[in-house]
Amino acid sequence: MTLEELQKHVVGLNEKVTLLDGSRTKYINFDNAASTPTLMPVMDKVNEFCKWYSNVHRGTGFKSQLSSWVFEEARNIIGRFVGADASSAVIFCKNTTEAINKLAWRFQCPMIKAVGKEAEKPVILTSVMEHHSNELPWRKVGKVVHVAINADGTVNSSDFYKKIDQHKGKICLVAISGASNVTGYINPIHEYARKAHEAGAQIAIDAAQLAPHRPINIRPKKHPEHIDYLAFSAHKIYAPYGIGVLVADRSVFEHGDPDYVGGGTVDIVDLENAYWKDLPEREEAGTPDIVGVVALAKVIMLIEQVGFDSIIEHEAKLTAYALEKLNAIPEIVIYGDKDPKTARNRLGVISLNVRDMDHALVSAILSYEGGIGVRNGCFCAHPYVKCLLGVTPEQAKEVEKHILARDRSTIPGTFRISFGLYNTKQEIDEFCKVLRKIIKKEYIGKYLLDKERGEYYPEGFQVDFSKFFTF
Numbered sequence: 493m494t495l496e497e498l499q500k501h502v503v504g505l506n507e508k509v510t511l512l513d514g515s516r517t518k519y520i521n522f523d524n525a526a527s528t529p530t531l532m533p534v535m536d537k538v539n540e541f542c543k544w545y546s547n548v549h550r551g552t553g554f555k556s557q558l559s560s561w562v563f564e565e566a567r568n569i570i571g572r573f574v575g576a577d578a579s580s581a582v583i584f585c586k587n588t589t590e591a592i593n594k595l596a597w598r599f600q601c602p603m604i605k606a607v608g609k610e611a612e613k614p615v616i617l618t619s620v621m622e623h624h625s626n627e628l629p630w631r632k633v634g635k636v637v638h639v640a641i642n643a644d645g646t647v648n649s650s651d652f653y654k655k656i657d658q659h660k661g662k663i664c665l666v667a668i669s670g671a672s673n674v675t676g677y678i679n680p681i682h683e684y685a686r687k688a689h690e691a692g693a694q695i696a697i698d699a700a701q702l703a704p705h706r707p708i709n710i711r712p713k714k715h716p717e718h719i720d721y722l723a724f725s726a727h728k729i730y731a732p733y734g735i736g737v738l739v740a741d742r743s744v745f746e747h748g749d750p751d752y753v754g755g756g757t758v759d760i761v762d763l764e765n766a767y768w769k770d771l772p773e774r775e776e777a778g779t780p781d782i783v784g785v786v787a788l789a790k791v792i793m794l795i796e797q798v799g800f801d802s803i804i805e806h807e808a809k810l811t812a813y814a815l816e817k818l819n820a821i822p823e824i825v826i827y828g829d830k831d832p833k834t835a836r837n838r839l840g841v842i843s844l845n846v847r848d849m850d851h852a853l854v855s856a857i858l859s860y861e862g863g864i865g866v867r868n869g870c871f872c873a874h875p876y877v878k879c880l881l882g883v884t885p886e887q888a889k890e891v892e893k894h895i896l897a898r899d900r901s902t903i904p905g906t907f908r909i910s911f912g913l914y915n916t917k918q919e920i921d922e923f924c925k926v927l928r929k930i931i932k933k934e935y936i937g938k939y940l941l942d943k944e945r946g947e948y949y950p951e952g953f954q955v956d957f958s959k960f961f962t963f
């Protein structure tokens with residue numbers, strides 16, 4: 493399978509959506525950083541498996557035994573995809589958020605002393621760049637210290653080294669993203685891993701954005717650049733069937749009580765005691781998402797056949813092309829790297845604004861008048877986006893007041909385009925064409941602001957979604 497062949501098998505690529513003027517157009521999905529569509533061979537594999545589907549674990553029937561075998565084969569495929577060996581457990585979760593929360597819940601800081609006394613709390617070193625899913629869970633574990641970002645939005649590596657030294661002996665974990673969902677910057681995770689280990693800490697990588705676009709190898713446990721924990725979501729990698737993965741140093745999960753307990757986690761239970769199963773079962777309470785696991789394994793096999801080189805090449809070309817086109821529009825402000833020549837070093841995620849126009853309004857017009865799906869706001873990375881936009885603490889406080897009063901219309905932000913392996917230059921041309929119309933105020937709708945939601949709607953326009961999908 494080549495990339496060109498795979499591109500023809502993206503599900504839903506030719507679906508037409510209704511525009512404000514009543515016409516229908518082929519949808520352009522520039523929201524891949526949120527979720528990717530699935531692929532025909534993945535759907536086919538899921539359908540094929542559904543004939544054999546049964547609950548896993550201990551069922552004596554043929555289908556249950558087959559499903560259990562498929563489930564564990566898939567686990568091996570997924571583990572190999574990120575270079576996991578026997579020292580790591582591949583634990584299935586719902587998504588990256590759940591995977592990180594699970595780790596945060598179970599993570600034991602070796603240097604934890606007296607919780608409550610700020611000075612003696614363990615330190616989790618993270619960065620200002622993080623998605624909230626790799627920020628909020630850590631606040632429960634210890635004192636979260638943030639590595640600053642540079643003016644261009646990259647993580648400030650000098651500050652990383654400085655903070656590692658400054659908190660040496662107290663840092664138990666470095667928790668950092670593999671790549672940003674806002675600017676597409678890729679972090680030097682192995683360099684950070686080496687530094688973390690030298691300081692006696694472990695490292696957890698939020699690979700939600702990295703996994704669909706770059707090969708990952710967590711390296712053996714003894715390697716100084718080993719990644720101790722890795723989390724990612726299948727729905728961002730063409731398998732939107734409901735699973736996420738935590739690849740984790742087994743030792744953390746081998747002891748203590750699981751976060752969720754119940755069926756599937758225990759070997760034996762009496763009315764007082766429970767004896768937990770071995771990994772990974774003890775961490776996968778209840779019936780797992782077997783179909784989701786099959787879909788992810790299949791997508792991984794397809795990506796391995798196609799090869800990351802061609803995916804990187806394709807997405808870098810798209811990114812460079814988009815940046816060239818956008819740089820030529822004076823009313824556009826791009827946040828992060830604008831240089832088409834460095835497109836290979838980052839992901840195809842571009843955050844931008846039209847000068848003096850609300851990001852929510854631009855996104856709405858792109859959708860209603862261009863059939864182009866983007867995302868706007870702060871992308872669950874409020875601290876990072878505020879830094880990129882230069883929002884002062886006073887301005888942030890003011891916005892906070894509005895939000896608490898249920899007015900989301902003043903939320904600062906940008907809109908974001910993000911590419912997948914199937915997007916095209918023609919789509920970028922179409923996007924720029926609609927963008928130019930918006931800038932010239934040549935759009936046709938009268939847009940009304942729903943303050944509570946912070947979203948714009950064209951007056952008098954209602955789509956009947958049941959014409960597109962019914963149960």
Ligand SMILES: Cc1ncc(COP(=O)(O)O)c(C=O)c1O
Pocket residue numbers: 525526587588589590623625626669671672673698700701725736
């Ligand atoms: C960098 C990053 N981390 C974590 C997440 C959370 O992923 P999920 O919603 O699949 O849990 C996202 C989602 O956009 C992300 O971009």
